[in-house]
Amino acid sequence: MKIGILGYGNLGKGVELAITQNPDMELVAIFTRRDPDKLNINSDAKVVHISDIKNWKDKIDVLIICSGSASDLPEQTPEYVKYFNVVDSFDTHAKIPAHFENVNKSAKENNHIAIISAGWDPGMFSLNRVYANAILPNGKDYTFWGKGISQGHSDAIRRIEGVKNAKQYTIPVEEALQAVRSGQNPVLTPRQMHIRECFVVVDENADKERIENEIKTMPNYFEPYDTIVHFISEEELEEKHSGIPHGGFVIRTGETAGSKKHVVEYSLKLDSNPEFTSSVLVAYARAIYRLFNEGQTGCKTVFDIAPKYLSLKTDEELRKEML
Amino acid sequence: MKIGILGYGNLGKGVELAITQNPDMELVAIFTRRDPDKLNINSDAKVVHISDIKNWKDKIDVLIICSGSASDLPEQTPEYVKYFNVVDSFDTHAKIPAHFENVNKSAKENNHIAIISAGWDPGMFSLNRVYANAILPNGKDYTFWGKGISQGHSDAIRRIEGVKNAKQYTIPVEEALQAVRSGQNPVLTPRQMHIRECFVVVDENADKERIENEIKTMPNYFEPYDTIVHFISEEELEEKHSGIPHGGFVIRTGETAGSKKHVVEYSLKLDSNPEFTSSVLVAYARAIYRLFNEGQTGCKTVFDIAPKYLSLKTDEELRKEML
Numbered sequence: 001m002k003i004g005i006l007g008y009g010n011l012g013k014g015v016e017l018a019i020t021q022n023p024d025m026e027l028v029a030i031f032t033r034r035d036p037d038k039l040n041i042n043s044d045a046k047v048v049h050i051s052d053i054k055n056w057k058d059k060i061d062v063l064i065i066c067s068g069s070a071s072d073l074p075e076q077t078p079e080y081v082k083y084f085n086v087v088d089s090f091d092t093h094a095k096i097p098a099h100f101e102n103v104n105k106s107a108k109e110n111n112h113i114a115i116i117s118a119g120w121d122p123g124m125f126s127l128n129r130v131y132a133n134a135i136l137p138n139g140k141d142y143t144f145w146g147k148g149i150s151q152g153h154s155d156a157i158r159r160i161e162g163v164k165n166a167k168q169y170t171i172p173v174e175e176a177l178q179a180v181r182s183g184q185n186p187v188l189t190p191r192q193m194h195i196r197e198c199f200v201v202v203d204e205n206a207d208k209e210r211i212e213n214e215i216k217t218m219p220n221y222f223e224p225y226d227t228i229v230h231f232i233s234e235e236e237l238e239e240k241h242s243g244i245p246h247g248g249f250v251i252r253t254g255e256t257a258g259s260k261k262h263v264v265e266y267s268l269k270l271d272s273n274p275e276f277t278s279s280v281l282v283a284y285a286r287a288i289y290r291l292f293n294e295g296q297t298g299c300k301t302v303f304d305i306a307p308k309y310l311s312l313k314t315d316e317e318l319r320k321e322m323l
Numbered sequence: 324m325k326i327g328i329l330g331y332g333n334l335g336k337g338v339e340l341a342i343t344q345n346p347d348m349e350l351v352a353i354f355t356r357r358d359p360d361k362l363n364i365n366s367d368a369k370v371v372h373i374s375d376i377k378n379w380k381d382k383i384d385v386l387i388i389c390s391g392s393a394s395d396l397p398e399q400t401p402e403y404v405k406y407f408n409v410v411d412s413f414d415t416h417a418k419i420p421a422h423f424e425n426v427n428k429s430a431k432e433n434n435h436i437a438i439i440s441a442g443w444d445p446g447m448f449s450l451n452r453v454y455a456n457a458i459l460p461n462g463k464d465y466t467f468w469g470k471g472i473s474q475g476h477s478d479a480i481r482r483i484e485g486v487k488n489a490k491q492y493t494i495p496v497e498e499a500l501q502a503v504r505s506g507q508n509p510v511l512t513p514r515q516m517h518i519r520e521c522f523v524v525v526d527e528n529a530d531k532e533r534i535e536n537e538i539k540t541m542p543n544y545f546e547p548y549d550t551i552v553h554f555i556s557e558e559e560l561e562e563k564h565s566g567i568p569h570g571g572f573v574i575r576t577g578e579t580a581g582s583k584k585h586v587v588e589y590s591l592k593l594d595s596n597p598e599f600t601s602s603v604l605v606a607y608a609r610a611i612y613r614l615f616n617e618g619q620t621g622c623k624t625v626f627d628i629a630p631k632y633l634s635l636k637t638d639e640e641l642r643k644e645m646l
Contacts, residue, residue, distance in 0.1 A: 017580035021460045097643050122646045124454065127630055128589075129645045131447065134606040134633035135599070137344045181592070256602055257340035260595035265588075266451075269504070272583035276458070279579055283457040303634075303641050307450055308626040310457035318626050320420050322452045323445045 001289050003282075004060040004084070006031045006050070006076065008039060010244065011089065012066035014278030016043050022282055024312060029056055031063075057083045061292075062285040064088075066278070074099055078106040081114045081299075085292050087285050089119040089277055096122065104299035113292045115300045118284040119277040120268055121145070125250045127302050128266040132252035136262060139254025142180045144172035144193060148246025148273060156221045157198055160214050162206035165234060167241040171195040172249065183253050183261045190224040197228045199241050246273035283310040324612050326605075327383040329354045329373070329403065331362060333567065334412065335389035337601030339366050345605055347635060352379055354386075380406045384615075385608040387411075389601070397422055401429040404437045404622075408615050410608050412442040412600055419445065427622035436615045438623045441607040442600040443591055444468070448573045450625050451589040455575035459585060462577025465503045467495035467516060471569025471596060479544045480521055483537050485529035488557060490564040494518040495572065506576045506584045513547040520551045522564050569596035606633040 003025050005012045012030065019027045020043075027045045036047040048056065063084035065076055073090045080086055081103055090099050096117055107114045117123060121143070129141055150170045157166035176193050179186045186192075198215060202208060212229045215222055247268040254262050270276040287309035288300065308318055326348050328335045335353065342350045343366075350368045359370040371379065386407035390396055396413045403409055404426055413422050419440055430437045440446060444466070452464055473493045480489035499516050502509045509515075521538060525531060535552045538545055555563075570591040577585050593599040610632035611623065631641055 014579070014581070020580045093646065096646050097639070100642055117646055124458075124587075126646045127454070130630045130634055130641060131450070133645070134609075134630075134635070135447075135602045137635065256337070256595065256598040257343045258337070258595060258598050260593075260598045262594060262599050263590075263592040264447075265590045265592075267586075267588045269586040269588075270583075271585060272579065272581060275579040275581050275583045276585050279458045286457075301642060301646055303631040303638070303646070304629050306627050306629045307453045307457075311453055311626075312457070312460065315626070316420070318453060319423055319624060322456070323416065323419050323440055323449045323624055323626070 001025045001286065002028045002059065002061045003285060004029045004031060004056060004063040005045075005066055006053070006063055006080065007066035007072070008032050008034075008041065009066060010274035011278055011281075013042070014272070014274040014276075015064050015066060015281055016041065016045070017275060018279045018282040019043075021279075022286070022312070024286065025282070028060060031056075053080070054083055060084055061289050062087060064278075064281050064285055066281075074102070077114065077116060078102040081107045081112050082110045083112075085112050085288055086114045087118055087281050087288065088114075088116050089123070089281060090116045091119060091122055093122065100299050100301070108298045111297050113288045113297050113300065115284050115288050115302070115305070117301055119280055120270075121248065123277075123280055123302055124268070125248070125266070128250045128264075129252070130303055132250075132254075132264040136252055136254025136256070136264065138256075139252050139262075140185050142188075142251045142253075143248065144177060144251075145248040146170040146172050146194065146246070148248070148270070149241075149244050153196065153198075153221055156218060157200060157215055160211055162203050162211055163200060164203055165201040165237055167199045167237060169197045169199075171197055177249065177251075180251050180253065181263055181265065183263060185253060191226055194225060195228065196222055196225045197230070199230050199232050199237055201234045201237050202231060243271065244273045246270050286310060286312075324348045324609065325351045325382065325384045326608060327352045327354060327379060327386040327407070328368075328389055329376070329386055329399065330389035330395075331355050331357075331364065332389060333597035334601055334604075336365070337595070337597040337599075338387050338389060338604055339364065339368070340598060341602045341605040342366075344602075345609070345635070347609065348605070351383060354379075376403070377406055383407055384612050385410060387601075387604050387608055389604075397425070400437065400439060401425040404430045404435050405433045406435075408435050408611055409437045410441055410604050410611065411437075411439050412446070412604060413439045414442060414445055416445065423622050423624070431621045434620050436611045436620050436623065438607050438611050438625070438628070440624055442603055443593075444571065446600075446603055446625055447591070448571070448589070451573045451587075452575070453626055455573075455577075455587040459575055459577025459579070459587065461579075462575050462585075463508050465511075465574045465576075466571065467500060467574075468571040469493035469495050469517065469569065471571070471593070472567050476519065476521075476544055479541060480523060480538055483534055485526050485534055486523060487526055488524040488560055490522045490560060492520045492522075494520055500572065500574075503574050503576065504586055504588065506586060508576060514549055517548060518551065519545055519548045520553070522553050522555050522560055524557045524560050525554060566594065567596045569593050609633060609635075
């Protein structure tokens with residue numbers, strides 16, 4: 001299976017790594033908007049400028065698009081599914097239906113297959129919500145994120161005047177987790193579910209009091225939460241907070257018709273958010289390639305794909321070893 | 324969707340209950356080997372002797388077979404898939420490949436569809452093993468069961484001379500769970516993973532010392548574990564141990580190619596093992612009925628079925644609300 005990567009940021013680098021753990025895959029090309037001669041990569045793949053991507057139309061089985069959800073994916077996924085089978089990790093939840101329609105139309109017109117939103121949330125978390133809801137129709141869903149770095153919240157802090165750099169950890173509130181697991185079906189405010197802890201590097205002579213206040217009162221991002229702000233040095237930020245951990249919990253509590261309570265919980269603890277997300281993308285690249293070979297086209301999500309298509313094992317091996 | 328139940332034990336009663344939570348389903352008949360006139364059920368379904376089951380061939384969309392794995396399901400599932408689409412919860416892991424072949428052959432010859440081994444282990448636990456293995460090919464799987472009642476172990480105690488009744492709880496060892504979650508990849512013996520706690524009612528004047536010794540030294544069942552034995556009265560057993568709770572943990576720890584560690588954990592905490600298992604069976608009854616209407620036949624497992632087929636929601640609703 002010949003794989004191409006579009007975009008060589010954290011996620012693209014993660015896909016490059018993940019492919020080395022999957023012996024049925026070969027990374028043939030990395031496409032970039034930057035100058036290919038100046039891109040140092042960690043594999044033998046060809047580095048190709050994005051303007052040449054159409055020349056690779058028949059040389060790649062699946063293109064994994066590793067761009068951002070804000071402005072790139074809504075343009076790129078419907079465009080490149082004209083030439084390739086594609087995978088993306090589009091994660092702007094509210095815009096998924098519109099993105100799906102665009103990608104589906106383009107994929108069907110060009111007899112290709114795509115999967116969108118294939119990461120962990122959306123992705124593995126979504127899957128677990130659907131399974132648990134189907135089994136326990138009478139129940140309540142909870143999603144907790146963290147402990148982990150929120151890129152969006154870190155960026156929001158960096159935009160404040162006087163801030164040089166910042167990392168923000170989203171942390172689930174332990175008492176809320178316990179209340180949910182106990183089957184109490186609590187109604188929880190954002191403040192009761194998550195804490196926001198910020199590590200901030202500021203310019204010399206910056207007004208820390210003003211900055212802390214601007215963070216804590218920022219609408220949507222920080223105002224609805226208990227927020228902790230630490231001012232630290234650039235060196236300490238680099239030393240202690242340069243990782244990109246994340247994770248979280250999807251819990252459904254429900255009652256069956258005999259008034260019995262049940263708790264279904266799925267959780268992830270990830271040392272590297274991009275390395276895990278890219279491992280999901282790679283598994284779904286395998287899945288859509290197989291579905292394409294069965295004659296399927298159009299846009300898919302994780303809900304449309306049977307688990308066996310993700311696995312390196314044969315159906316017989318799966319039944320024998322994993323069932 | 325018209326549903327039939329074969330077998331009216333704990334699991335059959337659970338299916339009868341679960342159907343009341345699924346508005347697209349109607350329970351039309353319960354088939355039994357007992358005298359139908361003497362069976363008191365909790366619904367308006369017809370109670371029918373198993374000898375008349377073939378007369379219901381065209382009146383039922385899916386037959387959920389709620390019999391035991393030891394001797395009934397290996398006979399019944401291949402037999403009744405001749406006349407119906409069927410679901411079972413066959414759970415003798417080592418015999419699944421043979422059971423699959425028998426059911427698959429019979430289903431294909433008669434243009435029906437079946438799903439076998441659709442519970443939580445095998446079932447939801449198996450699913451989570453496959454997803455986690457596909458995403459983290461370099462890693463290690465752990466399954467812990469409990470805290471919950473093991474029917475097989477309780478039965479084994481009841482066969483000892485002088486024992487009137489018994490319940491056995493399988494309990495995961497907390498330190499082992501923590502070691503696994505921490506990503507240490509421990510190699511664990513059965514004794515290190517699970518404790519077996521037994522509540523035993525004995526005949527008057529029975530030799531408790533002999534009975535405790537027979538339990539603790541029973542090969543395979545108890546000898547490889549730390550076993551705790553409590554002798555209690557029939558009244559206390561009834562009062563404190565008449566529930567059928569169960570659950571467990573499926574954990575995969577793995578390393579991506581950038582040497583980053585990840586932990587994927589799925590857990591169930593069930594107040595009623597049969598009510599939860601039957602809720603899974605009902606969701607998969609929906610799934611195979613839909614696949615049958617798409618023209619599919621033969622035997623399936625949870626690995627072959629895309630998550631959307633289990634859900635009451637439309638594809639559009641799933642993408643909008645659950646992704």
